[in-house]
Amino acid sequence: MTDLPGGPIASRPLRFFWVLDTSLSMSGSKIGELNFAIREALPSMKSTANENPNAQVEIMVLTFGSAVHWLTPAPVPLEQFTWTDISAGGLTAMGGALEEVSKKLSPDQMPDRGLPPVIVLVTDGQPTDDFDKGLKALMDQPWAKRSVRLAIAIGQDADLGPLRRFMEHAELQPLLANNADTLASYIRWATIQVLKSASAPNSTPAGSAVPTSTGSVLPAPPAPDPNAPPPPDVW
């Protein structure tokens, strides 16, 4: 546009990372429901993003089994993003996954004026590699320190300790999804409410502990419905 002074103007980029466990224990209904939940959440995620024309949401998807694999080697604008089903097999290279995400958060990979990135980690197990090394590599990145980090644990076998350390959140705990409905509601929350909060231009004091729900950077996650019938399937 030439009617405004200065160079080209555009909305601010917001990188949204899915980091998804595809280890063998995810096979069957867990991976199926995860595929379904993300696919179902996408239209709402797109309409949420459309409500805020000042943020350009870009998606990156990383899976980890015995090895890590980018489904999106480069960021994909949300409006062009479509979900491709993932399948399960192998070990749980969660540390390697975080190390891989750290590379994408290095200053030369991130846009200077970007909004805080969102990283959503979904797993049903515990790391089988060097988690500490991966977490350190991630948290050494200034963009990671300022990111909104969420963990969704699928089923009772998920090890919440590493997930708490990944989130390093004063108030919010990893979200425990024991059935398909809860998983779907947490995925919806992450793709709608969290995205909405992270894409606001408001600032926060640097060095203040990680974003907290009282800072409204993260809204409260959905509470289980006490009147809901017992879930048909429990993981």
Place this chain on the structure above:
Amino acid sequence: MWSSFAVALAGASHVRGSVPVQDDAAAGHLDDWAYAIVSDGHGSEKYFRSQIGAALAVETLKSAFEVFVERSKNVNLNHFRNPWNEWVDRYVVAEWNRRVAEHLLGNLDWDSEPLFQRFAATLEEAKLREMRGEFRKFRAIARHIKVDQLLPDLISHSPLGYVQGYRKLHASYGATLLGVLVGEKTVHSFQLGDGYIVYIPSSGEPELLQHPPASAMANQTPSLCSPDAVESAAPATRQMRELGAPKAFLVTTDGVPNSYTDFSGFLKFCSDVSLDPDSPAKLPNWLEGISQRGSGDDVSIGMLRQLEGCKT
């Protein structure tokens, strides 16, 4: 002589959400000096008084400029190694804290404020109950104390139960602050938080008068409400002759540079605005357009230009 101009406008996202502008700006003259100041209130619900914090911040830096100008008339500043840098950081932070404390004690009815109600609506019930309890404790004490008893350095040693409430209320005023004071031979500036101070040399490209803090990224910024505010403050003094006889100075909050796809586009904005004689009249519309198509954030600018050919 310098012409001066300042404007602070609500950003597109605040307009959509019916939230008032939380930036503030001022520009003017003090004797033979000219100044421009902007402040960016943090804006999210937790900082429900940050528009007041930003206004208090602008008044505070203006008062620092006034003190400095007055002092420079009465004292030979050449006797001091750096009369601005050695003093202003502590003055600004202490004075902003005093003004916040004064405002807080005079305005204890936050429950009825729309922005507080928005904040309360974001909290889970247990958190809200806990916070209201802390605020009640603070209010019960606050009705019986004076401003000097509410300053952070005193309250940090206080055993009283109202400290938590006070800290959250104090933080609700959080804001950044940056400004420039231009004299015949020297330029003094102050920056606490994100935003840019730019000068336009008489020949050549726009340049930064000082660099913003490295910790300012991804919406995080040093802030007046932080415990380490004095350490985060960056005062600077430059000689006019070093700056290539500048024809303009601009200070902006981060909503403007964050709207440009690259930094050179923002510097071109500074150059374009400084060169257009009618820019003060055009800037409100320009800034509205920049926020709409760009960051969506509040947008503020303070500008000083050599008077020749410029409209104030």
